Amino acid sequence: MTPPGRGSTTSVTNTTPARRGCHHDKLYRLPASRLVPYRLRPMSVSIPNDEARDLRRDVQVRIRGTLDALEQLVGGLVTAILALAALVCLGAVALACLVGVGLRLASTALRVVHGLADRERDRLSQRGPQLIGPGPRPTQVRAALANRDTRRELGWLVTHGTLGFLLGLLGLVLPLNAVRDGTFPLWWWLLPEGEATSSLGFWPVHGWLGVLGVFLLGVGWIALAVGFAGGLARLQSWPGRRLLTATADADLALRVTELTATRAAALDAHATELRRIERSLHDGAQNRLVAVTVLLGAARRALTREPADADALLERAQSAAEQALAELRAVARGILPPVLADRGLAGALAALAASCGVACRTDIELPGRCAASVEATAYFVVAEALTNITKHSQARHATVTLRRERDRLLLRVEDDGAGGADERHGSGLAGIRGRIEAHDGGFALTSPPGGPTVLEVELPCGS
């Protein structure tokens, strides 16, 4: 527990570009197996006041955004290289067709283009609104050339194979140059005289003044990356977003299918949740109350025969009634914990951490709010995990980390305890899994003997 009076400790996280959340329309269909542990490396820094914290957060967001954009550009570069290669092949096939031998190859080439376009759709869908493909396309050359979707794909192939390729290259070169020139003062003296230059190639460096110049150039590269990487990434993905979506008429039917499936999954999740509540009422509180009536019945019988026994029975009946009340409270809280409405998820988790029996740090970044049932689930997962840590782990410290990555909520609870947590022993972890699966989220537990134990959860925000 955080001792009162010691200022609250906030952590600053240095985040490698985290895996992008799944796109919106697939919200409820992400299988648990898709859960890839995201890497967060917390390092503790005490921050005296809010202003500094805001600034730091701002910088953090900037850096994360830049790294993200660069990653996206390089990802685009991969498909751009493939597109360029396909473009060259297409050119060759077209030439062959002119001399009358390429027609057979043409349909294969078209299939390659379709496959490549689908791959790009997947990639872009991972990072933003979902792109729905047009479905099966003709592979007969004449029909394909008349097909609007195929023509659009070819248009994308040309732009992405050229412009997209250059932009991707820029995304690769910018950070490389930044690192090269930024670290130049550390190793320039190793270079033979006359060959020490900046990344631009000209302007040989002879003295420390030149080295400073190269270093400043490195800073300039970083500034360029921070300033323009986001824009470049958007520019690179723009043709794909425009040309690879199915046209409005074809789009509609697919979208309806998609939404119907999503909606059905959402209703399933809802039904699972209701079933859980029904069970906890019937098998919990109601059983306690039945026990009360049984014990009261026994007590009444005892009154006529052996009044001395009655008191013990009444005592047991009373404690069973108290248990029933506790269970009802738990069920009501399980439906929607009041603290969530009062303080929001971040506040509710902070309160949980503060009341935890083990020193627990929270690192929560949650812009906006999620669907109430998702927040409730996140809250319970943390509550259950912290209870487990207090009871079983012998840990001295625990950390709760919460992030929102587009429409996914990423939650991580970590402790430095003895490890060896197993879902099969004790219902707590199984309960966590049940709740998460009801929301079609993901769940991963690593707990080697000797620790540490890490619980990672991913939930669709549903808002």
Added chain:
Amino acid sequence: MRIVIAEDDPLLREGLALLLRAESLDVVAAAGTPEAFLEAVDEHGPDVAIVDVRMPPTHTDEGIVAAVEARRRRPGLAVLVLSAYVEQAFATELLGGGAAGLGYLLKERVGRVEQFLAALRRVAGGGTAIDPEVVAQLLTRTRPDAALDRLSPRERDVLAVMAEGLGNVAVAERLFITEGAVHKHIRSIFAKLDLAPDDRGDRRVTAVLRYLEDARRRG
């Protein structure tokens, strides 16, 4: 009377055993899972089993399944099923093959100890005990069975109480009428349902089963 209890809730299991032992009944085993229950039936050869419908692992109808299996292994075993709520499907599943030595009660009836013990003894003696709630649900439905529609309101009352498994004296007490009146009503019910006196089997049970059968056909 040797009794085996199958109930997954520990508190309730203990409470039930406590209550029955206080009444000097012989509770030979109390099991928390269907498997443990079936083992106990094999091992102890009880006369009566008291079984909760919802048992692990899925907490749906494992209790009923186990009860049916127990009766298959040990024909003549009387089974009193306790349920958290009335589910007609359970009732018909259980009573579909005949109602002798079977009971289906809401859990809270256990608290009314005298009535519960009476029901338990009735079931152990080869009779039937059906919860008033189940019977009420069956009777309040509009039924397509024309024969059942011919019953007068009073006769329906009598059949309802009969369906719980009570004998004539108990029916008379419950409805505040004389035993003679009960006899008269029952004869009339049998006549309207075309149950001739020389029919084999218990006409009382047959009359009750008509309701259950009818309900199942509609359900």
